[in-house]
Amino acid sequence: MLAKRIIPCLDVRDEQVVKGVQFRNHEIIGEIEPLAARYAAEGADELVFYDITASSDARVVDKSWVERIARVIDIPFTVAGGISSVEQAQTILAMGADKISVNSPALRDPDLINRLVDEFGQQCVVIGIDSFYDAATDRYLVYQFTGDESKSQQTRWRTADWLKEVVARGAGEIVLNCMNQDGVRNGYDIEQLRAMRAICPVPLIASGGAGAAAHFADVFLQADVDGALAASVFHKQIVPIADLKRALQQQQITMRITG
Amino acid sequence: MSLVIVDTSCANLSSVKFAFERLGYQPEVTADAARIQAADKVILPGVGTAKAAMRNLQALELVPTLRALQQPVLGICLGMQLLTSWSAEGDVDCLNVIPARTVPLDSQGQPLPHMGWNTLTAVGDNPLLGGIAAPAYCYFVHSYAVAVDDYTSASTTYGQTFAAMIRRDNFFGAQFHPERSGAIGAQILKNFMELSDADTRA
Numbered sequence: 525m526l527a528k529r530i531i532p533c534l535d536v537r538d539e540q541v542v543k544g545v546q547f548r549n550h551e552i553i554g555e556i557e558p559l560a561a562r563y564a565a566e567g568a569d570e571l572v573f574y575d576i577t578a579s580s581d582a583r584v585v586d587k588s589w590v591e592r593i594a595r596v597i598d599i600p601f602t603v604a605g606g607i608s609s610v611e612q613a614q615t616i617l618a619m620g621a622d623k624i625s626v627n628s629p630a631l632r633d634p635d636l637i638n639r640l641v642d643e644f645g646q647q648c649v650v651i652g653i654d655s656f657y658d659a660a661t662d663r664y665l666v667y668q669f670t671g672d673e674s675k676s677q678q679t680r681w682r683t684a685d686w687l688k689e690v691v692a693r694g695a696g697e698i699v700l701n702c703m704n705q706d707g708v709r710n711g712y713d714i715e716q717l718r719a720m721r722a723i724c725p726v727p728l729i730a731s732g733g734a735g736a737a738a739h740f741a742d743v744f745l746q747a748d749v750d751g752a753l754a755a756s757v758f759h760k761q762i763v764p765i766a767d768l769k770r771a772l773q774q775q776q777i778t779m780r781i782t783g
Numbered sequence: 784m785s786l787v788i789v790d791t792s793c794a795n796l797s798s799v800k801f802a803f804e805r806l807g808y809q810p811e812v813t814a815d816a817a818r819i820q821a822a823d824k825v826i827l828p829g830v831g832t833a834k835a836a837m838r839n840l841q842a843l844e845l846v847p848t849l850r851a852l853q854q855p856v857l858g859i860c861l862g863m864q865l866l867t868s869w870s871a872e873g874d875v876d877c878l879n880v881i882p883a884r885t886v887p888l889d890s891q892g893q894p895l896p897h898m899g900w901n902t903l904t905a906v907g908d909n910p911l912l913g914g915i916a917a918p919a920y921c922y923f924v925h926s927y928a929v930a931v932d933d934y935t936s937a938s939t940t941y942g943q944t945f946a947a948m949i950r951r952d953n954f955f956g957a958q959f960h961p962e963r964s965g966a967i968g969a970q971i972l973k974n975f976m977e978l979s980d981a982d983t984r985a
Contacts, residue, residue: 526893526941527900527920564965569900595801600922600963617830620797622924622963645831647896647924648795696896696924727898750894780900780920782965 527780528744528772529569529751530765531729532758534559535576536605539589542576543707543756550576553759556589557596563758564597566765567782571597572625572699572753575605576671587615594620602650605671608636610643617644625699627652628668631679631686634693641694646726651695655683656703657716664716667703683716684723691726698724699753701731707756709735717747729753737763737771744777784976787822789849790814791829791862792839799828799859802962806973816848823854824976829861833885833927834873836861850878855978856954863949863956864927872927881934881951888928891942896926901939901959903947909936910982911948911955911974919967921947921959928958953983 534541534556541559542550553559560571573593590603603616604625613624624644630637630651640649654670656678657663664683669675681689687698700720702713712733721728727750730743734754740763743752757763766782773779788799788810796812803810803826810826811818819825827849829836840846849856858866865877870885877885888897903919905912912919928945931938937948939958949956955975961968 525902526897526923529899591797594798595804598802598805598963598965598969600924600960617795618797620795620801622795622798622960643831646926647898648830697898725894726896727894750899780918 525778527569527778528749529729530567530740530769530779531570531572531751531753532563532568532765533572533574533731533753533755535574535755536589537576541759543759557592559759560593560601561596563765564599567769567780568599568765569780570599570751571601573601573603573605574625587619590616590621591619604650604652608633610639613640613644613648617648623648623650623697625650625652627654630690631666631668631681634689637690637693637695641696646694646696649695650697650699651690652699652701653683653686653690654701654703655716657713670703684720687720687724691724695726697727697729699729699731702733705733706731709733709757709762711735711739712743712747712752714742714746717743717749721748727751735762737768740768741772741775741777744772745775784808784824785822786810786824786826786976787819788812788826788828789819789845791827791836792843795830796828798960799826799962802969802972803976806969806976808976814843814845816845819845819848820852824978825852825854825856827856827858827862827865829859829865831861832872833861833864833870833877834875836865837875837877840865846878850880853953855975855983857975858954858956859962860925860958860960863958864929866949866954866956867929870927880954881949881956883929883932883934883946883949885927885929888926888941888945889943893942896924897941898924900964901941903937903939903959905937906931906935909948909950910978911957911971912937913974915967915970921957921961921964921968923959925958929956
């Protein structure tokens with residue numbers, strides 16, 4: 525059976541792992557390679573590295589650390605942040621990243637998705653979607669440039685429409701970050717994730733809101749996502765990965781248990 | 784022990800190279816036919832589409848070289864599919880060293896690509912799975928697959944049951960990515976490097 529994936533996300537800025545609350549007030553968590561190696565050893569199924577400032581500063585992710593990570597870890601990893609051309613993606617994949625994740629540049633230039641898929645194949649191309657629940661209108665709205673609060677802005681897209689659009693263009697996986705939940709550790713947005721799962725034929729990764737082991741169980745059992753991404757619960761060691769996976773397995777959720 | 788990784792002009796050869804370096808080997812990445820022929824072991828990696836990969840191999844004039852190799856060869860992911868006779872991905876003739884066909888994976892309604900960690904079930908005597916206990920989780924990313932047949936040496940189920948590993952004589956294939964499959968993947972690569980002549984005799 526295909527296991528559900530537990531995916532620590534490392535927000536990278538200036539070659540260090542940082543974490544903010546609802547994308548704000550970033551604090552330094554630690555160095556990239558030791559954290560990556562620690563998570564791999566503890567049983568993480570995959571890692572995501574986001575250069576959180578890259579898109580909003582119109583610069584490309586600094587790439588030297590990609591190769592250093594590829595040398596030390598033996599699980600798959602994704603690099604995100606400011607990848608806006610086939611050439612930039614090529615460089616990162618050639619350094620050993622397994623997938624590239626594109627967010628704001630795809631909103632600016634949706635055809636970028638097609639070009640990346642044509643060049644590298646669907647399996648390499650992840651689309652990140654930052655989705656904000658607007659309670660006033662009861663709509664899920666796509667935001668861009670969320671790495672920098674001063675530049676973060678609503679797009680013209682509703683989340684379901686953008687998800688269908690990127691899948692039609694060949695996206696191989698979707699990471700849906702529910703912005704209202706991000707960093708506050710009150711649980712994943714089950715209702716939104718369940719709605720998007722129903723229209724998403726490619727793997728769907730939940731992001732935003734994990735604060736306890738029970739939240740992971742909820743999102744797998746109630747929203748049937750393929751993976752659950754989280755940052756602060758792992759960085760702050762609130763939920764040790766090995767313990768989490770054993771607890772989920774006891775609830776009949778298929779887990780890869782190591783060691 | 785010389786090891787060559789065939790430079791198929793696809794992205795992401797680094798992770799395969801680094802995986803062997805972690806095991807203490809010094810692989811050479813090359814598209815030079817003489818270097819490939821002279822190697823003790825050959826890795827055929829692959830990412831992207833079968834059509835693009837075969838076009839690259841033809842442009843590099845490597846098809847006859849690869850087909851004639853006598854030493855152990857390991858095709859990884861798309862590289863495994865290239866060992867088969869034909870792929871539906873672009874309706875392209877492949878290397879045809881293992882008479883199997885690569886067809887769309889029938890996930891029976893589950894998300895595609897088949898992406899993530901899934902378990903291997905050994906079929907017959909598979910020297911690459913020596914020393915590996917169940918459950919053997921490995922990392923898969925693919926939408927096409929080889930159906931289970933006489934050349935299957937391990938199977939995996941995602942909707943349909945398909946060939947996770949294939950083997951004919953000296954040609955071995957893994958649909959998953961051993962270089963990204965943790966300790967189990969590392970053991971598979973180590974087993975490949977330690978294959979003896981007896982293991983690969985027809």
